[in-house]
Amino acid sequence: PHQFIELLPFANHLLPLPSLQAVGSDGVRISMESALTARDRVGVQDFVLLENHTSEAAFIENLRKRFKENLIYTYIGSVLVSVNPYKDLEIYTKNHMERYRGVNFYEVSPHVYAVSDNSYRSMRTEHKDQCILISGESGAGKTEASKKILQYYAVTCPASDQVETVKDRLLQSNPVLEAFGNAKTLRNDNSSRFGKYMDIQFDFKGAPVGGHILNYLLEKSRVVHQNHGERNFHIFYQLIEGGEEDLLRRLGLERNPQQYQYLVKVGDTRASLYGWVWNGTRQKSCNRGNCPKVSSINDRSDWKVVRKALSVIGFSEDEVEELLNIIASVLHLGNIQYGGEDSGNAYITTDTQIKYLARLKSPLNLEQASSARDALSKAVYGRTFTWLVNKINVSLTYKNASVIGLLDIYGFEVFQHNSFEQFCINYCNEKLQQLFIELTLKSEQDEYEAEGITWEPVQYFNNKIICDLVEEKFKGIISILDEECLRPGDASDITFLEKLENTVGGHAHLTTHKLADGKTRKVMGREEFRLLHYAGEVNYNVNGFLDKNNDLLFRNLKEVMCMSDNKILTQCFDRAELKDSKRPETAATQFKTSLAKLMEILMSKEPSYVRCIKPNDAKQAGRFDDVLIRHQVKYLGLMENLRVRRAGFAYRRHYETFLQRYKSLCPETWPSWQGKLADGVSTLVKHLGYKPEEYKLGRSKIFIRFPKTLFATEDALETRKHSLGERVTYHMVLVDGCHLLSLRTVAWWRGILACRRAQRKRQAANTIRRFIKGFIYRHNERCPENEYFLDYVRYSFLMKLRRNLPKSVLDKSWPTAPTALIEASEQLRKLYMQNMVWGYCKRINPEWKHQLEQKMVASEIFKNKKDNYPQSVPKLFMGTRLNGEEINPKVLQSLGSEKMKYAVPVTKYDRKGYKARPRQLLLTSNCAVIVEEAKLKQRIDYAALKGISVSSLSDGVFVLHVPTEDKKQKGDVVLQSDHIIETLTKVAICADKANSININQGSITFTMGQGKEGIIDFTSGSELLVAKAKNGHLSVTAPRLNSR
Ligand SMILES: Nc1ncnc2c1ncn2[C@@H]1O[C@H](COP(=O)(O)OP(=O)(O)OP(=O)(O)O)[C@@H](O)[C@H]1O
């Protein structure tokens, strides 16, 4: 039935043919317009059609009516509002998916599938990347919505064999990331404790072929601390509840969460840091959730799902074991208890745990030791999570393709006690709201502009002021926090609070206990500051802000982690990090930067929105809490959204669609209109008696200002349908029924089909005509005659380019561009090359980088200057040509602590007689040394090395020049190396003398001591010959090479 309907749009409204009626009556495709008749019972499907659109009460009433009927989705224009039903509705079956596939947004009842399909089709037809932004507070249904969208693509998109694995992996990434990144909070039993942005990639056939996930700031503190009634990350409980006996034994775990401090027990001395703080009085209380079992969660069966998902994603058994080892270690780590020594140092009291852990012993006091332990647990867990995301990304194989991005990030949240994590989460929501405001307003305005319609701006609350308060350079809260974290002296959470008061105390959206009025002060702790977020007020307790923002880990703990046998951990803790003495960026600044990047990504795509609403705080089905919902409607800016949409026009439709639907209401347009579409619509609405203020005609669409105008038209259509039906019935009764009816029906259909055929032919002829004209005018400036053709040329060139992009930096191929695009093509080529080079540089490993750097130096010195340089290019430079055993230990001893950089066997030519002697040339960090077996014959400090001479030919002879006045030196040294390019490059680098290498033609003069000079003459010959010539010079014959 689905395909049939696609061929015959709207036919079901025009004639109640039996076969079509069957489709229409099963409720499959209640179009928005036809559903208007049922508007009183189930409200309107699009708030835009709400008569009383400025009334919040009417808005909420409409939501309520629909919620009662289990209609959880409603539109505001193209924005989908979704109310969490807290129960399984039968609206996510494969059949439902089919109903939404390829069908126009407005023709079916609102659904998250409609949004998915709309984005998909826009991506396919308009070739523009899409993104779907899902927002709403914690527990409102964002993650569920994102999963539904992913499932929709997995089921409805075309696929090939190879794609099946990608689909599976995309789907299976969810349970894994949820196990490691979600937890029960007071707001939501499956609350996302990290932000997630996922790109789903589609190939040219529209099949999903890959994906990529970006993760944002995991709430690591949860590993070591949870509020009462909350839990740690699901994976801990899943492992303990579901893990096989054998596995638990190997990991040293017991099947009882009560055994693990991080999961249940009352906390240690650090409790005070995280304990509850109310009205300024600090109460010590349990610092763990103490909540291992939750009725809505089945850890054991979730465990099975996660295990299976891990193998679908491509984890080997070993990798799974290593991963779980880390999870188990964190639990063991949490169980380490410290005792205090008299000296004040801490020692470990729980030795049973030690056998599973590297020994931790440090000169820390009790509190520092516990905090170091917790910092380690958080770092290990946090980094493992990032590793996991990377691993999934590798398995999804990122391709360059069209994408749909899905953003599911932690929702705005307010608890009794809000800390640094809530601050970050709510800041993130603030940024997304900002993006929403910019994009919805902008797109609305763009449409009016594109259609040439004048538009009056609408007032709305712009939360930019709050974003600035948080993130502005130098004076934003994050900058102030960073400053306190980085400054020397006795900075503390409290000095941070004071600095806030001094710097941004006057801001309209911030207050503190000290600055607040009497009423507010009553509900604020002394250590709190309050932000007036777009979504409401939140009091943040500053305790722990500095620590969490610094997010530091003791260096020796990092070192220990680098030495771990666990392959995952060695990837998480990189040695390079130990060498890096730069202070890492603070957590808040990193988060700010990553959010800014995210905004850029989202801005570059065509957005769609799902705005989730939570109906009650009790996680209960069927409960519609007015106050709670009104609050969300308010802060999500839904009323403003609606006003913006309505300030313009409630309803807009392409001329073709509008005419097709309502043409039966006007004799001139019925049964078909032959002229221009715009004229047809104009004729039609005049006939219907639309007043000029009720509508506007744009370039391709009609805009109708008030819903009532549309309702009236819709009612007229309803009547018309009846009268058509009656006419048919009339004929049935009058004449010998069925036969004539079928004849008339057939004739009527023939007419319609012929009309359509003619229309299609007209369109095809038009296209061909435009194309030919465009070809004739192709060399002209852009004009209406060639517009279409030039666009086509551009499009096909870009598509060709996309298929034929060079694969590597060395691949110089590039498709030839048509004349009009030569400049653009050249620009693109440069950009693409730059990008590839950049990518290449990013990927090279340190050794290779070192090699290339040396080659660079060699090239600068010798390229086009010395004959045997080209031969040296493909040969790798060695670290050294003599290893430790080949150098006499006495020599090494006499060099003492000087670090050896390079050693090579050389031939030395005596200053008198030019006898050849085998020697070793050693380069240390300070000097070059010439060695004869155990004897250190000559030492030339780099500072004393005046220059180096070498010939332009292919020989390996070179001279190290030393100052003549230096009595210790016996004159310049004449040497020969079989690896001349390498040897001299090393000398140049070690001695920093790249500019002091002279490449000579003909001969080199050198000093022999006591003011005498020697000369070396160079000539080309058939083979290498070094000998004393009759004139007393050293004569070097260098073999001729073909390369020059
Ligand atoms: N469409 C739906 N149908 C049925 N139940 C739903 C639906 N959406 C949400 N729920 C229920 O609500 C719970 C919370 O939803 P979800 O985890 O998606 O919230 P969230 O917005 O992602 O919250 P957080 O910001 O805390 O991650 C789900 O576990 C599920 O029980």
Ligand SMILES: [Mg+2]
């Ligand atoms: Mg979530």
